[in-house]
Amino acid sequence: MRAVLLGPPGAGKGTQAVKLVEKYGVPQISTGDIFRANIKEGTELGKKAQEYTNSGRLVPDELVVELVKDRLMQDDCKNGYLLDGFPRTIFQAEELDKFLAEQGQKLDAVINFDIEGEVLIERLTGRRLCKDCGASYHIKFSPPKKEGVCDRCGGALEQRKDDTRETATDRLKVYEESTAPLIGYYSKTGALKNFDADQDKDVVFAEIVAEIGE
Numbered sequence: 001m002r003a004v005l006l007g008p009p010g011a012g013k014g015t016q017a018v019k020l021v022e023k024y025g026v027p028q029i030s031t032g033d034i035f036r037a038n039i040k041e042g043t044e045l046g047k048k049a050q051e052y053t054n055s056g057r058l059v060p061d062e063l064v065v066e067l068v069k070d071r072l073m074q075d076d077c078k079n080g081y082l083l084d085g086f087p088r089t090i091f092q093a094e095e096l097d098k099f100l101a102e103q104g105q106k107l108d109a110v111i112n113f114d115i116e117g118e119v120l121i122e123r124l125t126g127r128r129l130c131k132d133c134g135a136s137y138h139i140k141f142s143p144p145k146k147e148g149v150c151d152r153c154g155g156a157l158e159q160r161k162d163d164t165r166e167t168a169t170d171r172l173k174v175y176e177e178s179t180a181p182l183i184g185y186y187s188k189t190g191a192l193k194n195f196d197a198d199q200d201k202d203v204v205f206a207e208i209v210a211e212i213g214e
């Protein structure tokens with residue numbers, strides 16, 4: 001299965017990706033995760049991306065597209081993948097289409113997470129991540145058993161730099177301006193599937209599986 005997870009920051013893309021990876025056995029390709037890993041390691045790419053990710057602006061297309069193409073050429077992607085956070089601009093979507101056409105492939109689904117408003121700010125500002133294993137929590141919606149500690153590995157939970165109210169608000173604006181136009185783009189290709197993402201996460205997951213198939 002080749003699918004794109006499309007939706008605003010905080011929509012639940014990463015949360016659903018974990019469950020979909022397990023069910024369908026294809027890797028999650030999260031450009032946000034790739035940038036954060038590079039920033040942590042202090043690579044050249046990380047140095048270039050940092051100022052954008054910290055302020056909630058998009059990393060320039062030319063830094064993103066080549067990175068994703070290289071990743072999709074790797075062996076573990078040959079039976080499919082879940083793109084999480086890519087494409088985010090019409091240009092990125094067009095480049096992905098060209099790449100797929102060259103390989104004689106197409107997207108099976110664009111899973112659109114339909115949700116907006118204050119609930120997204122609440123999800124983003126309450127998000128916490130394990131600094132050791134990356135597991136994701138929410139202080140209210142999916143709290144760990146012990147505050148600040150990962151259930152899975154005992155690691156410390158931390159907040160992403162860009163999950164403050166101010167930067168989250170900016171990211172939602174960037175989404176509306178640059179990424180929301182992809183809904184129109186993909187509805188023309190027939191790949192778009194809409195889901196109400198303002199529901200319990202197990203309900204969202206069940207609806208996605210019902211649409212995509214077992």
Ligand code: ADP
Nearest residue numbers: 010011012013014015123127137138141200201
């Ligand atoms: P995205 O990858 O789209 O930015 P995440 O999957 O990281 O979003 O979710 C953002 C936050 O909201 C996380 O803290 C997550 O635990 C929480 N969350 C995800 N899905 C739901 C849901 N259906 N209901 C309530 N909270 C959710």
Ligand code: ADP
Nearest residue numbers: 009010031032052053056057058059085086088
């Ligand atoms: P979220 O979980 O809120 O959807 P991500 O983890 O996907 O956020 O992305 C975090 C940041 O990484 C973005 O604000 C942006 O700066 C950068 N980024 C991630 N993916 C892309 C992309 N496809 N194009 C440009 N910038 C990106």
Ligand code: ZN
Nearest residue numbers: 130133150153
């Ligand atoms: Zn952990």
